[in-house]
Amino acid sequence: MLAPPPHGEGMAGDRAIQQTLDTAWPADLDSVDERQLLTAGRALLRADATGVGRDRWPAYFGAAGQEVAPPAFAPARFRIQAVLARRDGAPDRAVVHLVWAGTDRGGTHADGRITDLHFTRTTPAKEGKPAWIPQRHT
Template sequence: MEAAWPADLPAHDERHLLAAGRSLLRADATGIGRTRRPDVFGPLKQVLAPAFAVGRFRVQAAIARRDGINGAVVHLVWAGRDRGGTFTDGRITDWHFTRTTTSKGVSTWTVRPPV
């Protein structure tokens, strides 16, 4: 992926976005951490059975790249074994982020909820 999509973000932004993207994917796939992110996953009124167990899920590759002027996308390729026991690798998930600046001039990355 690195050769096909060369790096275009500062290294510290890329590291931060990759960590955030992995965390969001883990929460989405395994359910762990969803309640801490109602801005992304919505209010969880009932406990949803996770599609993947923690030990049956892994990120195979990940990159973070620019997406427009104030945006970035974290592109993750991952593998997992679902509740039915079917293992599939090469799954793809993208998380999109927007760079915002606080009133104090601090720049942060904010995830855009999936549509």
């Protein structure tokens, strides 16, 4: 198993983080579901952290005009280092595990941050509608 890179390695360490995740947590989803979940997980985390794209997830963030926590990260100061999607105890549930880095608006930088986003499968995708819906965990 690969050892994760030291904190502060920057983008040079992202590949090692991805390889470590892939080795530690073998794939268990079909490729279509995995692609959908990886895309949705990246977009949802980016929307949460930066505010960009929150309108795409009204059920998750609330309708326009509702009080929502302001984004903590500027889009240019946020990056996803590694991501994978796996089943979450049942065929209709999945978790997207993301490792990411960012510099918050106060100037504090951290890499190796971890976020797990949980999704539930809906009916199969039709006309571009997602087959996986994010679930808020409190």
